Amino acid sequence: MSHVEPIVSARSLRKNFGRKEILHGLDFDIPAGRIYGLIGHNGAGKTTTLNAMLGLTSYEGTIRVLGEDPFAQRAKLMENVAFISDVASLPRFLRVRELFALLTNIHPNFSPDKARSFLEGTDIKPEMKIKTLSKGMLAQLHLAVVMAIDAKLLVLDEPTLGLDITYRKRFYRRLLEDYMTEERTLIITTHQVDEIEFMLSDIMFIRDGALILHMQMETVSEKFSQLVINSPEDAEAARALNPVYEETRFGQTVFIYEGADRTALEPLGRVSTPTMSDLFVALMQRPTANPESAR
Numbered sequence: 001m002s003h004v005e006p007i008v009s010a011r012s013l014r015k016n017f018g019r020k021e022i023l024h025g026l027d028f029d030i031p032a033g034r035i036y037g038l039i040g041h042n043g044a045g046k047t048t049t050l051n052a053m054l055g056l057t058s059y060e061g062t063i064r065v066l067g068e069d070p071f072a073q074r075a076k077l078m079e080n081v082a083f084i085s086d087v088a089s090l091p092r093f094l095r096v097r098e099l100f101a102l103l104t105n106i107h108p109n110f111s112p113d114k115a116r117s118f119l120e121g122t123d124i125k126p127e128m129k130i131k132t133l134s135k136g137m138l139a140q141l142h143l144a145v146v147m148a149i150d151a152k153l154l155v156l157d158e159p160t161l162g163l164d165i166t167y168r169k170r171f172y173r174r175l176l177e178d179y180m181t182e183e184r185t186l187i188i189t190t191h192q193v194d195e196i197e198f199m200l201s202d203i204m205f206i207r208d209g210a211l212i213l214h215m216q217m218e219t220v221s222e223k224f225s226q227l228v229i230n231s232p233e234d235a236e237a238a239r240a241l242n243p244v245y246e247e248t249r250f251g252q253t254v255f256i257y258e259g260a261d262r263t264a265l266e267p268l269g270r271v272s273t274p275t276m277s278d279l280f281v282a283l284m285q286r287p288t289a290n291p292e293s294a295r
């Protein structure tokens with residue numbers, strides 16, 4: 001067992017907007033060196049959770065990021081935390097090189113050389129004005145800037161929104177190869193979980209302001225199984241083994257199980273680990289144990 005403090009730790013994290021409770025008491029620890037995928041439907045509370053971690057919103061309960069209270073210690077924490085959100089805007093009137101100079105002055109851990117190297121292979125040039133960049137180029141610039149910050153925690157909220165598939169893939173590969181180290185922790189939200197699944201070490205599913213799954217990827221593959229039955233005659237036997245989900249796609253019936261013995265499933269068809277998007281769909285449709293969180 002490691003005694004190293006978690007990078008992020010939340011206890012009974014709640015958030016209300018007016019009379020509406022958006023987060024219903026989240027408890028979690030995020031250890032160092034991990035790559036977390038935070039997955040949930042629109043409006044599930046992902047951004048609100050991240051904003052609480054970043055000290056951008058008030059909340060009830062406790063959060064510690066690198067041992068500090070993010071709301072009270074925001075300025076200090078930002079030396080070790082970098083984040084990018086879909087709504088963050090860059091100063092449009094500056095040129096790219098002026099932005100780098102500005103960031104060098106205001107951020108102690110920003111490296112303009114690194115930022116420039118991340119822009120290699122893109123169409124973005126130092127003399128360009130930010131307001132003339134396309135949406136995709138803006139996102140590229142933003143990502144380059146964030147990756148040029150030497151941070152212990154990097155938070156990416158839908159980082160590749162508006163980018164084409166080639167760039168999305170390149171971005172994640174680059175992040176993994178050029179940015180991630182054992183000292184760094186990465187939290188990503190995305191609606192395209194299939195694109196990041198290969199790099200995740202842990203997954204969190206959030207539904208209606210409650211965590212319904214928080215698990216290491218290795219444990220997911222031990223715990224969850226997917227079965228595609230050989231023939232319709234096997235459906236009854238498959239159902240008898242208590243799947244958490246059943247779906248017929250393109251004429252094939254697929255079952256997802258939690259904690260099932262794979263040797264019992266194998267005679268019925270093809271057994272594998274579900275993809276994160278299939279598991280997400282399965283667990284989102286399962287009736288919730290806590291009726292409060294279904295509201």
Ligand SMILES: Nc1ncnc2c1ncn2[C@@H]1O[C@H](COP(=O)(O)OP(=O)(O)OP(=O)(O)O)[C@@H](O)[C@H]1O
Pocket residue numbers: 017022040041042043044045046047048049
């Ligand atoms: N400032 C606000 N005032 C009132 N309600 C808000 C505010 N910000 C967010 N909400 C509500 O809180 C809920 C959670 O929003 P949040 O942005 O955290 O969801 P999300 O999971 O990030 O969604 P998305 O995938 O669409 O980004 C939504 O119902 C949203 O309408």
